[in-house]
Amino acid sequence: xxxxxxxxxxxxxxxxxxxxxxxxxxxxxSFSLISKATKSIIVSRNLFAGSIHLFVDDAFKISMYTPDxxxxxxxxxxxxxxxxxxxxxxxxxxxxxxxxxxEEESQTYQWRKEGFGxxxxxxxxxxxxxxxxIHHIYFYEGxxxxxxxxVVNAIGGLTVNYLCTMPGCSERYRHLVDxxxxxxxxxxxxxxxxxxxxxxxxxIQNYSQIVDVSFSSITFRLDDFLMMNCEELFTAxxxxxxxxxxxxxxxxxxxxxxxxxxxxxxxxMILDKDVILKGIAHIELEDNAYKIxxxxxxxxxxxxxxxxxxxxxxxSEG
Amino acid sequence: MSVENAPVVDVDEAAIPVEKKMYxxxxxxxxxxxxxxxxxxxxxxxxxxxxxxxxxxxxxxxxKPAIAIENIDGKTLKLVFQWCEHHKGEAIPVxxxxxxxxxxxxxxxxxxxxxxxxxxxxxxWAADYLNIVQLLNxxxxxxxxxxxxxxxxxxxxxYLLPSDEEDEAAKRxxxxxxxPRAREVEEEFEERxxxxxxxxx
Numbered sequence: 001x002x003x004x005x006x007x008x009x010x011x012x013x014x015x016x017x018x019x020x021x022x023x024x025x026x027x028x029x030s031f032s033l034i035s036k037a038t039k040s041i042i043v044s045r046n047l048f049a050g051s052i053h054l055f056v057d058d059a060f061k062i063s064m065y066t067p068d069x070x071x072x073x074x075x076x077x078x079x080x081x082x083x084x085x086x087x088x089x090x091x092x093x094x095x096x097x098x099x100x101x102x103e104e105e106s107q108t109y110q111w112r113k114e115g116f117g118x119x120x121x122x123x124x125x126x127x128x129x130x131x132x133x134i135h136h137i138y139f140y141e142g143x144x145x146x147x148x149x150x151v152v153n154a155i156g157g158l159t160v161n162y163l164c165t166m167p168g169c170s171e172r173y174r175h176l177v178d179x180x181x182x183x184x185x186x187x188x189x190x191x192x193x194x195x196x197x198x199x200x201x202x203x204i205q206n207y208s209q210i211v212d213v214s215f216s217s218i219t220f221r222l223d224d225f226l227m228m229n230c231e232e233l234f235t236a237x238x239x240x241x242x243x244x245x246x247x248x249x250x251x252x253x254x255x256x257x258x259x260x261x262x263x264x265x266x267x268x269m270i271l272d273k274d275v276i277l278k279g280i281a282h283i284e285l286e287d288n289a290y291k292i293x294x295x296x297x298x299x300x301x302x303x304x305x306x307x308x309x310x311x312x313x314x315x316s317e318g
Numbered sequence: 319m320s321v322e323n324a325p326v327v328d329v330d331e332a333a334i335p336v337e338k339k340m341y342x343x344x345x346x347x348x349x350x351x352x353x354x355x356x357x358x359x360x361x362x363x364x365x366x367x368x369x370x371x372x373x374x375x376x377x378x379x380x381x382k383p384a385i386a387i388e389n390i391d392g393k394t395l396k397l398v399f400q401w402c403e404h405h406k407g408e409a410i411p412v413x414x415x416x417x418x419x420x421x422x423x424x425x426x427x428x429x430x431x432x433x434x435x436x437x438x439x440x441x442x443w444a445a446d447y448l449n450i451v452q453l454l455n456x457x458x459x460x461x462x463x464x465x466x467x468x469x470x471x472x473x474x475x476x477y478l479l480p481s482d483e484e485d486e487a488a489k490r491x492x493x494x495x496x497x498p499r500a501r502e503v504e505e506e507f508e509e510r511x512x513x514x515x516x517x518x519x
Binding site: 010012013014015016017019020021022023024025027030031033034035036037038045047067107109110111112113 | 380417418419421438442443446454455458459461462463465466467469470471473474477478479480481482497
């Protein structure tokens, strides 16, 4: 009796997939860069699906998450000898430095991909992560040496969700970034700013979402809510009493664009529902969730989460 | 090749029940014959099903021709059966779906797989088609380990994978082989372009 098996060729897609089942995530990223065919194998495996971040520092870098840690690729030349003169154009690195950080260790590798520019690298990383957008772009002090227009050109056509200018950036650089880089949302690191007035300038801009990661160093006033142009604000800088005043104003039908407000509090603080909802008619929906009615049939829910020390206000109608 | 001269896989006699000592005969595509114990065959789902379906008696095994396994050469099949004999009676692992999969390569397997990459890839192929789960696991683990810290260009060489250009050339060649007229049309098109024609039609 003869048993006939199909003719073999060097490792088929099926066999490569078996091998990839045992391969470290970093090596799988390297494998994805061999050819279009290997990229498509890695894409089909759905191993990577984390958020992608860009960093503008002494070099232009991109990061992605892997099941065992994080990979950071330095996509541009470093410009280490910049003397503070005119910013230099962003130029793709011939050899990309790849930092692989896991809980146990951090190692650096050097990869080269013929014909790949900065945009090719970004698109490749996005593709293997099934990502439609860049989650954050961070501007650091060291980024001042890179010409901002060439950065804008490198990210042109991409959807970038959040802009962050990090502490240490000069005011001039921050203004330049604000002026040139247009993104959907903003992360605020308060000590980047000269004061609350600077921050308020951002509140009136057309960001969809503002996340204040300064943890309560900004004092929000009632007026701020009235002039705010964003739809979502995540912050920690609002006293319970101000939150109560905000809810009262919202109920009057005052034109407030804000649809979602999430306020974090110190874990030691007691989130007193009677202070938050003082003088506001409400219906308890379930544990720690309260429905309140606004003007013209609008409806919102206030969630008080003592475990996470968070109060959340979400407009569901109106 | 006669059975007497065939390469015989070492057999651990003590591990085989005396009353059920049956050895199947297999032949590779280069006519090398192997005697493999019934218990060792159980490591291969494909071969196990095959011999069950054949229902051979001890006499059949001796008197009928060896079961020919085409497309697997003697060198590869010898490794496969050596592995099966060494691991006979062991439980076949069940895939839990986790990635990356964790597997330890035992010393015996490591020595067995101390071979050139070409033969190692053949071993993976054979383990896959004969459905020998643990042999596939350890051989794939070995090949995966070869990728550690390699650049894309180094990986391409290790795995003998084609570049984009080679892929495209192979695709074109396959298309042309399927449709010889396509080449003629392309040549005609190029010729007309050379002659300065704007339109092919």
